[in-house]
Amino acid sequence: MKVLLYILSITTILFASTHDTAACKKCHPLIAQEFENSMHKKSSIYDDKIHKAVWDKHPASAKGNYKCAKCHTPNAKEAKAQKEGISCISCHTISNVEKHAQSNKNIYSGEKKKFYSAEIGRENEKVIYKKESSLFGMNVTTTGSAYHDLDYTNENFYNANVCMGCHSHKQNSHEFSVCTTEEEGAKDKKTNCITCHMPKVDGSATTVRISKQHSFHGFAGAHTKPQMLKKYVEFGFEKNSNSFEIIVHNKAPHNLMTHPLRVVQLRVNHIRDAKSTALKTQTFVKVIGTEGKPSMPWLATEVVKDTMIKANEKRKVKYDKKLKSGDTVEVILGYYIVNPKAVEKLNLQDDKAATEFKILKSQNINIE
Structure with missing residues (x-):
């Protein structure tokens, strides 16, 4: 003993x-x-x-x-x-x-x-x-x-x-x-x-x-298990006579992405008669820098650009596309962990985690 x-x-x-x-x-x-x-x-x-x-x-x-x-x-x-x-x-x-x-x-x-x-x-x-x-x-x-x-x-x-x-x-x-x-x-x-x-x-x-x-001690986030967080994003849809709108509702109490390197993209495809057409990609970022230009974090003195979806915001994105019955609108919301414009500067071209487009949430909307 x-x-x-x-x-x-x-x-x-x-x-x-x-x-x-x-x-x-x-x-x-x-x-x-x-x-x-x-x-x-x-x-x-x-x-x-x-x-x-x-x-x-x-x-x-x-x-x-x-x-x-x-x-x-x-x-x-x-x-x-x-x-x-x-x-x-x-x-x-x-x-x-x-x-x-x-x-x-x-x-x-x-x-x-x-x-x-x-x-x-x-x-x-x-x-x-x-x-x-x-x-x-x-x-x-x-x-x-x-x-x-x-x-x-x-x-x-x-x-x-x-x-x-x-x-x-x-x-x-x-x-x-x-x-x-x-x-x-x-x-x-x-x-x-x-x-x-x-x-x-x-x-x-x-x-x-x-x-x-x-x-869960893997800490769901941009790097790990992002699918666990998709329930905090909701898609909305509004159809008009000659256009439609996709609404992205960020239900989180903070920006959709908080790190200045992150880039969020909304990709929408219009599908008709089995043919898919990619519509204009919408990009959401918060870029920091100095004198109006992007810079490394320790040099930054200002927000150069901020289109990131804010806390609890419902962001509407309009598409000038006339829809008809039988069409499908494919909605994909994803992100890059590293802004593609910064990848080469950081010498991360060969790093999958830095260059991969990760899907946070996707949904097909069928038009009746």
Whole structure:
């Protein structure tokens, strides 16, 4: 028994000090698998080619002064963690978020083995690991996990304010906001960043306490599982005598795309007698730059162009095409992770993730 307890204590110490997901896999295999394929896990310049391509252009890159570490590699004090990006511990130890003009700051608990989490119905609970024996040691019962304690009382994990340490806004040295995510999406417990980007999926969150579902830890977004987010976009259609309109309703509490590199496109095809004709592609972007021209984020001082579909907006796009009964209108809404005009400048011509047009939602409208 003493040997077993010794091994357990050593394992616990190792777990408390590591920043990878190896220890988490033992009890959270499904979550760990999802996380391994997420952009949180792949947030460093070692795994994200697009992030590295932008960073390589930064003046501080030559000096090795990695200015993105606060969010992209929050555990970078350890050499190994510099290559691992964000870890399970990175998010689950955030106790609060400080608001600042340039960018917000995550405040970490600093208590070893103390993790924060959220579960409806347990908002007032703190689960501390306990081991109790009775009948002269013959009957042993445990409460909680030997690997970590769980604090369910942190409000930030219910309203998604926990996401705002990194995803709220970022100003450059010119006090210009390079990217912004409206904080309206981090106030409501029922609908917020977490409920949208970490929807409930089938499978137990842990092997210790079996549940039917868990929150998706692959973090649905532009890179990963965008199909999970298509329900936040709705298409509308209005037919006129000599034209028609497609309405794109962005039901999200933020711009359809918030990153300045993203480009959204609405592609519409008119199908008649099995012949498909592509109509004019509509492009939605938010371009930042200086002196009226696009520039790298650290140089930007202004918004050069902004046609991005805004939060909760219903954008109408008119097509001067007369429709008749039997026609079909194919509607495709998709995006590029990197603006095609910036691909060559960033030397990403051969990178599939940067150059691929990804479909967010498509729908066929049959004309009667």
